[in-house]
Amino acid sequence: MTRISWAFGAALGSLLLGACTTPLDPRRDVELQSHASAAARPVVRPLRSISSFTDSLACMDQLLRDADLPTTLITSKQIPDYSAKVAVASKDMIITAISQMSRLSNAFRYVDFEVDIARQDTVQNLTTLLLNNNQMQLQRPALYVSGAISYVDQNVLNNRWDAGLSGSRIEAGYSTNRNATLLGLEMHLGDFRTRTLIPGLDSANEVIFGTGGQGLDLAGRIGTYGVHFNVGRDYTQGTGAATRTLVDLAMIELLGKWARVPYWQCLTLDQTHPDFQRVLRDWYEQGSPASRQKLVQRSLTNQGYLPGDAPALPVNAPQWRSAIGRFQADNNMVVTGALDFVTYERALRHYVTLDETGKITQVGWGPKGGDLQVASNAPLRxxxxxxxxxxxxxxxxxxxxxxxxxxxxxxxxxxxxxxxxxxxxxxxxxxxxxxxxxxxxxxxxxxxxxxxxxxxxxxxxxxxxxxxxxxxxxxxxxxxxxxxxxxxxxxxxxxxxxxxxxxxxxxxxxxxxxxxxxxxxxxxxxxxxxPSTAELQAPPxxxxxxxxxxxxxxxxxxx
CATH class of the missing domain: 2.60.40 (Immunoglobulin-like)
Incomplete structure (x- = not known):
C-alpha cells in the first residue's frame, strides 16, 4: 500500500513539474483580463476636497465683494516642510483658497510664474522664452505669501494598554493604543515691491491629528490541534486634510487683515466645528432612504430648485435628478445627480446650529427628523x-x-x-x-x-x-x-x-x-x-x- 501511494505521488509530482515548464497560453486568460478595465476603476464617486473652512472661504468672498475692493495681484513662495514628514502641495492649496475667496468678488488674482527650473513645465518654459524676447510682460504682483510648515511633533501623547490571559488550552490578549501628533504652520504676507513682510499680517496655527488601534488575539488547543484568531481595527487621520485646514485658516486671517474686513465673522460659522460633518454623518445613517430624500427635497424646494407644489419624487425621476444636479453645481460639488452624504450635508447645513452647551443640534426639523419646518421658496434675486x-x-x-x-x-x-x-x-x-x-x-x-x-x-x-x-x-x-x-x-x-x-x-x-x-x-x-496744452506736454x-x-x-x- 505504501509503495502504491509513493508511486502515485511521484507521478503527480512529474505532472505538476511538466505543467510548470510548459509556457502559459495567455489566450486562456482572456475572460479574466476582460474585467481589468472595470476592476481597476474606483468603486466610489469622487468628492470635492473640502476642509472645515470651505464655507468660511465663501463667506470671505462675499465680504470682499461687499467691501468693493479692486482686484489685487498676489503670488506666493514655496511652502517648505523642513521636517520632511508632510508631503503635500501647500502652494497649490494656497492658490485654491485664494481662488475660492475671489469667485464673486474678483478680489485677488494669482500670478503664476515659477523660477525653479526643476519645477517648470511647458507653460513656464514658453513664458520664459517670450519674456526673454520681449514678447510678453508679467504684471508685478502687489502681495506675496511666505511661510513654512514649522514643526511636526509626533507622538506627543501615546496611550497604550495591553492585557493577556494564558492557560493550558487557551490564550487570549487585548491591546489598544492612541497617539496624538501636532502640526504647525507659519504664514506671512509681504509687500512684493519692497520684498518686506508686513508687520502684523502673520498667522501661526497648529492642529492636532491622531491615530488609534485595537487588537484582539485568541488561541486555543483541542488535543494535538490548535486554532488562532487575530482581529484588529485602526484609524489614521491624514496630514493632507490637516494641512489644508491650516492653509485655509491662514489665508482667511492674512487676507482678511490686509483687506480690513471683519473676517472673524466667517470663522464663527457652525460649519467650522470639528464635529459638524461627523454628527451629520450619524444623522444620515440613522435615517431611512425615504426620510433622507424627503428632507433634502424640502430643502431644495425652499431654495427654489423644485416647485413648491411638487409631490414626493422617486429617486430616479428626471425632475429630481435635475434639481440635485443643479444644486450640486451651484455648491461646488461633483455633479452626480444622486443623493449622497455630501449632498445631504450641503442641503441641511442651514438647519443645524450649536446649542448653549456647544453641541450640534437640529433647527426646524420635525419631531422624527422627516420634515423641515421652513418657509416657502426663496424669491429670485x-x-x-x-x-x-x-x-x-x-x-x-x-x-x-x-x-x-x-x-x-x-x-x-x-x-x-x-x-x-x-x-x-x-x-x-x-x-x-x-x-x-x-x-x-x-x-x-x-x-x-x-x-x-x-x-x-x-x-x-x-x-x-x-x-x-x-x-x-x-x-x-x-x-x-x-x-x-x-x-x-x-x-x-x-x-x-x-x-x-x-x-x-x-x-x-x-x-x-x-x-x-x-x-x-x-x-x-x-x-x-x-486735455490742456500743459497736460499734453507733460511726461507720461x-x-x-x-x-x-x-x-x-x-x-x-x-x-
Whole structure:
C-alpha cells in the first residue's frame, strides 16, 4: 500500500513539474483580463476636497465683494516642510483658497510664474522664452505669501494598554493604543515691491491629528490541534486634510487683515466645528432612504430648485435628478445627480446650529427628523454692480469702457439688456459667445467677460446722457415666449421696445404672471474732456500698479 501511494505521488509530482515548464497560453486568460478595465476603476464617486473652512472661504468672498475692493495681484513662495514628514502641495492649496475667496468678488488674482527650473513645465518654459524676447510682460504682483510648515511633533501623547490571559488550552490578549501628533504652520504676507513682510499680517496655527488601534488575539488547543484568531481595527487621520485646514485658516486671517474686513465673522460659522460633518454623518445613517430624500427635497424646494407644489419624487425621476444636479453645481460639488452624504450635508447645513452647551443640534426639523419646518421658496434675486476701479462709478466720460458683474441667488435663466440715452435697447446676454441662458448661482457673470480673450463685445459709453444695463432672471426659458425681445440677434437693436421699462413689460406679459427678478445699474455719460496744452506736454505718468487693474485686452467694440 505504501509503495502504491509513493508511486502515485511521484507521478503527480512529474505532472505538476511538466505543467510548470510548459509556457502559459495567455489566450486562456482572456475572460479574466476582460474585467481589468472595470476592476481597476474606483468603486466610489469622487468628492470635492473640502476642509472645515470651505464655507468660511465663501463667506470671505462675499465680504470682499461687499467691501468693493479692486482686484489685487498676489503670488506666493514655496511652502517648505523642513521636517520632511508632510508631503503635500501647500502652494497649490494656497492658490485654491485664494481662488475660492475671489469667485464673486474678483478680489485677488494669482500670478503664476515659477523660477525653479526643476519645477517648470511647458507653460513656464514658453513664458520664459517670450519674456526673454520681449514678447510678453508679467504684471508685478502687489502681495506675496511666505511661510513654512514649522514643526511636526509626533507622538506627543501615546496611550497604550495591553492585557493577556494564558492557560493550558487557551490564550487570549487585548491591546489598544492612541497617539496624538501636532502640526504647525507659519504664514506671512509681504509687500512684493519692497520684498518686506508686513508687520502684523502673520498667522501661526497648529492642529492636532491622531491615530488609534485595537487588537484582539485568541488561541486555543483541542488535543494535538490548535486554532488562532487575530482581529484588529485602526484609524489614521491624514496630514493632507490637516494641512489644508491650516492653509485655509491662514489665508482667511492674512487676507482678511490686509483687506480690513471683519473676517472673524466667517470663522464663527457652525460649519467650522470639528464635529459638524461627523454628527451629520450619524444623522444620515440613522435615517431611512425615504426620510433622507424627503428632507433634502424640502430643502431644495425652499431654495427654489423644485416647485413648491411638487409631490414626493422617486429617486430616479428626471425632475429630481435635475434639481440635485443643479444644486450640486451651484455648491461646488461633483455633479452626480444622486443623493449622497455630501449632498445631504450641503442641503441641511442651514438647519443645524450649536446649542448653549456647544453641541450640534437640529433647527426646524420635525419631531422624527422627516420634515423641515421652513418657509416657502426663496424669491429670485439679482445682485449687480459696476466693477470699474474708480471712486465714482456713476459718471463716465464718453468712450469709457464699463465693466459690470451680476449674480443670482439660485439657478435661473438670465437675460441682460442695455439702454442708451435715447431709449434704444440691445440684448447683451445671451449672445453668440455665451449662448446658454441658464446660469449657476455659484458664479458671477461678467458683462463683458473681461477675463476671456474674446469676450464677444466691449461695453463703451456713447453720447452724453443716461445709460443703463438691466438683467432679468426667470425660472423658465423665455426663448419661445419673447419673439420680439429674445429672438432678435444679440447686440442688435430691439425694435418697438423703449428702454428697460419696455423690456420689463414684455417679460411680465410673456411670463403669465409668474414672478421674475430684475435689477439694473445706470450711469451718467459726460462729454470727453479735452486735455490742456500743459497736460499734453507733460511726461507720461509712471504705470500704475497692476494690482488695481481689471482692464481686459482690447476686443471689437459694441456693435
Amino acid at each position: 439679482i445682485d449687480m454692480q459696476v466693477e470699474n476701479p474708480v471712486p465714482d462709478r456713476t459718471r463716465f466720460e464718453s468712450g469709457t469702457q464699463v465693466f459690470i458683474s451680476a449674480r443670482v441667488n439660485r439657478a435661473a435663466y438670465f437675460y441682460c439688456f442695455m439702454s442708451d440715452g435715447q431709449g434704444n435697447v440691445i440684448r447683451l446676454l445671451p449672445n453668440s459667445a455665451n449662448p446658454n441662458a441658464l446660469i449657476s448661482a455659484g458664479n458671477s457673470v461678467r458683462i463683458p467677460d473681461w477675463m476671456a480673450p474674446n469676450p464677444g463685445f466691449v461695453l463703451d459709453t456713447g453720447v452724453p446722457g443716461t445709460e443703463a444695463v438691466g438683467c432679468l432672471a426667470t425660472e423658465e426659458d423665455m426663448l419661445g415666449r419673447l419673439p420680439n425681445v429674445v429672438a432678435v440677434p444679440a447686440l442688435t437693436l430691439v425694435q418697438d421696445v423703449n428702454g428697460l421699462a419696455g423690456v420689463q413689460a414684455e417679460f411680465a406679459r410673456a411670463n403669465d404672471g409668474q414672478p421674475f427678478a430684475m435689477q439694473s445699474v445706470q450711469w451718467q455719460v459726460l462729454p470727453r474732456r479735452t 505718468p509712471a504705470p500704475a500698479s497692476p494690482a488695481a487693474s481689471r482692464q481686459p485686452a482690447r476686443s471689437p467694440s459694441r456693435r
